[in-house]
Amino acid sequence: MTIHAQQRFDSLIEADERIEPDDWMPEEYRQTLVRQIAQHAHSEIIGMQPEGAWISRAPSLHRKAILIAKVQDEAGHGLYLYGAAESLGTTRAELLDRLHTRRQKYSSIFNYPTPTWADVGAIGWLVDGAAIANQVPLCRCSFGPYGRAMVRICKEESFHQRQGFQILLRLTEGTAEQKQMAQEALNRWWWPSVMMFGPPDSESVHNARNMAWGIKRFTNDELRQGFVDMTVPQAELLGLTIPDPELRWNDERGHYDFGEPDWEEFARMVRGEGDLPEQRLRVRREAHENGAWVREAAAAYAARQRQAA
Amino acid sequence: MNTVADPLLAHVLRHGDRALVLSQRLGQWITHAPELEEDMALANISLDLLGQARHLYTYAGELEGQGHDEDHFAYWRTSTEFLNPLLVEQPNGDFAHTMIRQVLHDHAALLYWQSMTTSRDQTLAALAVRARNETEFHLRHCRGWVVRLGDGTDESHRRAQAGLDALWPYAEELITAPADDAALRSDGLIGDDIADAWRADVAATMAEATLTLPVGVTAQSGGWTGHHSEHLEGLLQELQEVASAFPGAKW
Ligand SMILES: [Fe+2]
Ligand SMILES: [Fe+2]
Numbered sequence: 001m002t003i004h005a006q007q008r009f010d011s012l013i014e015a016d017e018r019i020e021p022d023d024w025m026p027e028e029y030r031q032t033l034v035r036q037i038a039q040h041a042h043s044e045i046i047g048m049q050p051e052g053a054w055i056s057r058a059p060s061l062h063r064k065a066i067l068i069a070k071v072q073d074e075a076g077h078g079l080y081l082y083g084a085a086e087s088l089g090t091t092r093a094e095l096l097d098r099l100h101t102r103r104q105k106y107s108s109i110f111n112y113p114t115p116t117w118a119d120v121g122a123i124g125w126l127v128d129g130a131a132i133a134n135q136v137p138l139c140r141c142s143f144g145p146y147g148r149a150m151v152r153i154c155k156e157e158s159f160h161q162r163q164g165f166q167i168l169l170r171l172t173e174g175t176a177e178q179k180q181m182a183q184e185a186l187n188r189w190w191w192p193s194v195m196m197f198g199p200p201d202s203e204s205v206h207n208a209r210n211m212a213w214g215i216k217r218f219t220n221d222e223l224r225q226g227f228v229d230m231t232v233p234q235a236e237l238l239g240l241t242i243p244d245p246e247l248r249w250n251d252e253r254g255h256y257d258f259g260e261p262d263w264e265e266f267a268r269m270v271r272g273e274g275d276l277p278e279q280r281l282r283v284r285r286e287a288h289e290n291g292a293w294v295r296e297a298a299a300a301y302a303a304r305q306r307q308a309a
Numbered sequence: 310m311n312t313v314a315d316p317l318l319a320h321v322l323r324h325g326d327r328a329l330v331l332s333q334r335l336g337q338w339i340t341h342a343p344e345l346e347e348d349m350a351l352a353n354i355s356l357d358l359l360g361q362a363r364h365l366y367t368y369a370g371e372l373e374g375q376g377h378d379e380d381h382f383a384y385w386r387t388s389t390e391f392l393n394p395l396l397v398e399q400p401n402g403d404f405a406h407t408m409i410r411q412v413l414h415d416h417a418a419l420l421y422w423q424s425m426t427t428s429r430d431q432t433l434a435a436l437a438v439r440a441r442n443e444t445e446f447h448l449r450h451c452r453g454w455v456v457r458l459g460d461g462t463d464e465s466h467r468r469a470q471a472g473l474d475a476l477w478p479y480a481e482e483l484i485t486a487p488a489d490d491a492a493l494r495s496d497g498l499i500g501d502d503i504a505d506a507w508r509a510d511v512a513a514t515m516a517e518a519t520l521t522l523p524v525g526v527t528a529q530s531g532g533w534t535g536h537h538s539e540h541l542e543g544l545l546q547e548l549q550e551v552a553s554a555f556p557g558a559k560w
Pocket of ligand 1: 073074077157
């Protein structure tokens with residue numbers, strides 16, 4: 001590293017401009033981004049599982065088509081993000097290996113079960129909704145390829161969020177049984193979604209450094225507040241009750257007050273305890289291992305074609 | 310067993326069922342594919358087939374004239390009322406098996422939709438243009454895989470050949486038109502026979518893939534008239550599980 005390179009990096013960050021893959025960057029900045037982008041990519045592809053499992057059972061052809069397209073979008077998100085991580089010098093194969101061997105994590109939101117069709121709606125509305133709240137600021141991330149991937153991804157996430165809301169809307173307009181299904185899904189997904197923004201600022205270790213680097217633009221608690229403020233009126237439109245007795249509008253703050261999530265449970269989910277995390281990783285690993293002979297065949301065929309050319 | 314009296318309605322249902330059942334099979338691959346690009350490609354083909362099925366079912370509802378929408382035909386019929394060919398209900402097997410099934414199907418589907426672009430039936434002719442273009446893309450993708458697998462490694466060749474051996478008995482049915490198609494053909498509602506062209510196309514693909522077409526195999530049929538293998542029952546149970554638990558519900 002030359003002093004000049006560090007100065008150039010600092011001034012780009014200072015001026016809120018983009019760092020590109022070929023630019024010099026501090027090793028810690030690079031590692032932080034690889035970890036964050038990879039974890040994000042892993043979340044996109046693990047997140048395909050709970051909803052993918054409902055493609056075969058979607059209760060109308062219209063909903064089935066929307067769900068297939070959604071899960072396909074999530075695979076695309078995984079691809080852009082692995083591409084952004086690869087531009088920092090770590091291959092997709094290596095990152096997948098870190099996921100499969102539990103050396104890297106995915107969002108623990110996908111370790112919750114999806115027992116009914118209404119859960120598909122709740123995931124779209126709340127989980128994609130929380131993802132948008134998290135990711136819109138990332139469109140301005142200081143690392144160029146990540147920011148640009150986020151622009152494209154956020155557009156699609158907002159479709160997903162609306163489609164999830166539509167699923168629940170149809171249920172709340174339906175029979176008493178359908179409405180109850182929607183309420184129960186909200187009960188299951190509310191707190192996990194609130195916790196998607198990570199631990200409270202008082203306990204979040206990297207907040208300050210990542211803010212200075214332009215990787216993070218708002219703190220966990222600021223993002224969480226934004227999500228709650230955005231979602232409460234939507235729940236009212238649905239006629240569903242958010243399972244938080246402390247939830248109320250605070251005129252002074254101009255925000256909703258809300259209760260404290262169960263951070264013990266959050267910690268358990270992040271540690272990946274239980275059968276479901278095991279199952280998610282098993283499905284991933286099996287897909288990868290069962291596909292090995294296919295990838296080998298494609299490589300062998302391509303190599304022979306190159307030789308013949 | 311086929312109890313649909315109107316030959317055009319039966320024809321439209323046959324192809325709607327063919328597309329829906331194959332779409333459902335391909336949908337089962339999503340999150341299990343050999344690589345992410347293939348999760349996307351299989352989802353894409355599944356989605357296109359589903360779109361074709363939805364158009365055909367909507368048209369079937371119009372032809373039938375009893376106020377049935379697309380979901381009626383997918384969710385509220387039993388396996389003996391489904392008129393898809395047997396090939397598309399066969400289980401996925403491994404990736405080679407799925408690609409062989411798809412390439413046998415897509416060669417037939419491409420010729421079928423091409424022939425339907427000149428149908429006197431405006432609705433079917435319009436759908437045929439779009440479906441032909443979609444199928445061209447599906448065929449290119451799956452044919453590419455069949456060639457790479459057949460001519461890839463020893464293992465991939467062995468698996469592709471095993472897939473072809475297992476599925477070949479169901480292939481001929483794709484191009485064997487049911488009896489009531491004859492009247493539709495003479496009326497110009499459906500296109501020319503595709504059997505010879507299909508045989509030539511499949512032979513060329515398998516030759517390039519260094520795969521051997523089985524000989525002396527007893528062809529299986531009955532799907533076009535509602536006589537199915539046990540695999541369809543399970544597939545439909547899953548497809549209809551939620552909808553059938555809530556009769557009359559809107560989604
Ligand atoms: Fe996504
Ligand atoms: Fe999404």
